[in-house]
Amino acid sequence: MAHASPAPGDEWRSPLMQDALERFSAAADALALDDELRMRLAAPRRSLAVNFPLRMDDGSYRSFAGYRVQHTLAMGPTKGGFRYAPDVSLGECAALAMWMTWKCALMRLPYGGAKGGVRCDPGTLSPSERERLTRRYAVELLPLIGADRDIPAPDLGTGEREMGWFMDSYSQHVGRSVPGIVTGKPLVLGGTATRRTATGVGVVHVIAGLLERLGSDVAGSRFVVQGFGEVGATAADRLHALGGRLLAVGDEHGATAAPDGLDVPALARFVRDGGRLADFPGGRPIAADELMSVPCDVLVPAATARQITAENVERVDCRFVVEAANGPTTPAAERALGERGVVVVPDILANAGGVTVSYFEWLESQQGAHWEDAELASRLQRRMRTALETVAAVVEQREVDWRTAAMIVAVGRVAEASRARGVYP
Ligand SMILES: NC(=O)C1=CN([C@@H]2O[C@H](COP(=O)(O)OP(=O)(O)OC[C@H]3O[C@@H](n4cnc5c(N)ncnc54)[C@H](OP(=O)(O)O)[C@@H]3O)[C@@H](O)[C@H]2O)C=CC1
Numbered sequence: 001m002a003h004a005s006p007a008p009g010d011e012w013r014s015p016l017m018q019d020a021l022e023r024f025s026a027a028a029d030a031l032a033l034d035d036e037l038r039m040r041l042a043a044p045r046r047s048l049a050v051n052f053p054l055r056m057d058d059g060s061y062r063s064f065a066g067y068r069v070q071h072t073l074a075m076g077p078t079k080g081g082f083r084y085a086p087d088v089s090l091g092e093c094a095a096l097a098m099w100m101t102w103k104c105a106l107m108r109l110p111y112g113g114a115k116g117g118v119r120c121d122p123g124t125l126s127p128s129e130r131e132r133l134t135r136r137y138a139v140e141l142l143p144l145i146g147a148d149r150d151i152p153a154p155d156l157g158t159g160e161r162e163m164g165w166f167m168d169s170y171s172q173h174v175g176r177s178v179p180g181i182v183t184g185k186p187l188v189l190g191g192t193a194t195r196r197t198a199t200g201v202g203v204v205h206v207i208a209g210l211l212e213r214l215g216s217d218v219a220g221s222r223f224v225v226q227g228f229g230e231v232g233a234t235a236a237d238r239l240h241a242l243g244g245r246l247l248a249v250g251d252e253h254g255a256t257a258a259p260d261g262l263d264v265p266a267l268a269r270f271v272r273d274g275g276r277l278a279d280f281p282g283g284r285p286i287a288a289d290e291l292m293s294v295p296c297d298v299l300v301p302a303a304t305a306r307q308i309t310a311e312n313v314e315r316v317d318c319r320f321v322v323e324a325a326n327g328p329t330t331p332a333a334e335r336a337l338g339e340r341g342v343v344v345v346p347d348i349l350a351n352a353g354g355v356t357v358s359y360f361e362w363l364e365s366q367q368g369a370h371w372e373d374a375e376l377a378s379r380l381q382r383r384m385r386t387a388l389e390t391v392a393a394v395v396e397q398r399e400v401d402w403r404t405a406a407m408i409v410a411v412g413r414v415a416e417a418s419r420a421r422g423v424y425p
């Protein structure tokens with residue numbers, strides 16, 4: 001009896017993958033990519049889905065689902081973070097792995113894209129449960145990862161601490177210390193002081209470059225930031241330090257606003273001491289879903305995917321959206337913004353500072369070398385500015401929006417590499 005087999009890619013289907021494929025198709029059309037290459041790049045190369053038991057602090061056992069997806073092997077080893085969040089799925093990781101391929105290509109980093117994660121609510125895990133979860137996830141990924149195969153890093157809900165545990169578990173299993181297995185590690189394990197803030201710093205380099213091109217400046221411009229984690233808090237802090245006015249900032253639980261600008265260092269201290277954004281005495285509490293409608297020059301979504309959608313886009317009131325998160329704007333919302341003349345600077349450019357410094361850290365780990373922080377910071381700034389100028393040139397030459405331009409550059413480079421290898425690996 002004949003069985004109908006699913007089309008390649010069906011198993012990775014998700015709303016975010018639909019968004020990713022829509023963007024890929026637009027770039028593939030613009031580049032007139034052949035069908036074979038389109039088919040190869042539209043689906044991930046490999047994925048691993050695991051389900052493992054974890055002993056909780058109260059002695060009970062729970063099962064957790066974890067994933068790792070590698071999008072293309074054409075560019076070198078694969079690279080991308082892993083996240084802890086309640087909605088992590090194979091389809092979401094597949095979309096984000098594809099995103100990483102384009103981001104690395106745009107930044108000229110010698111990697112294909114990967115992404116992973118564990119479906120969990122990290123806020124409910126104790127530190128020891130988190131540690132066991134991370135160590136077990138690292139072991140489950142052994143068949144796929146390696147310092148010259150696939151190199152994880154921090155993403156939503158994970159950071160230096162998880163990278164330290166991950167590196168230690170991997171090293172124990174292979175019988176030697178392998179610092180190059182992850183980036184975003186603690187400094188003392190071969191990390192860099194620059195990686196933790198690199199994504200947010202890179203976002204601000206892009207904003208500053210963009211405003212400069214228009215004869216404007218961060219100083220005096222008005223900003224709204226969604227998300228006050230590693231990326232959002234860093235971006236808010238740097239914008240404030242450059243004289244920008246942060247009118248509102250929010251997270252999952254609420255938001256705070258101040259018409260003359262929030263005192264960001266005081267807000268960061270307040271949150272570090274356990275305060276909630278909405279309770280910050282220096283601001284007025286607003287509902288989390290009101291945040292997007294606060295009028296500003298630059299809206300910086302720095303939380304999670306699909307936050308600016310067809311449902312709320314009419315209320316968005318800004319000149320620029322600079323995507324610090326991955327995939328925060330749906331294609332339908334982006335079209336609506338475009339019709340109103342709002343410029344969307346895409347994630348693969350705006351938040352590429354993190355993986356760029358990861359690359360520097362990985363080079364250091366592989367070579368046993370050490371670069372000064374100032375050197376890393378200036379290399380990051382140069383790379384961000386070069387990528388911005390490259391994309392801006394395509395925007396002007398081809399009269400396309402910023403996402404299409406960035407995708408044309410990135411997909412074009414991956415296509416060229418695939419052709420140069422003579423096969424489509
Ligand atoms: N870390 C990195 O280097 C990189 C991160 N990114 C992207 O940046 C984004 C943020 O990552 P990162 O800062 O590391 O993550 P963190 O976990 O450090 O912070 C996430 C922040 O977003 C908030 N948040 C989460 N869900 C929602 C929601 N539904 N509505 C409003 N706020 C929400 C969280 O609030 P709460 O605490 O209340 O849950 C928290 O303030 C992600 O999209 C990630 O993929 C991209 C490139 C690199």
Ligand SMILES: O=C(O)CCC(=O)C(=O)O
Binds near residue numbers: 079151152326355
């Ligand atoms: O630093 C890295 O390697 C990956 C960061 C990441 O996951 C991202 O840019 O989305």
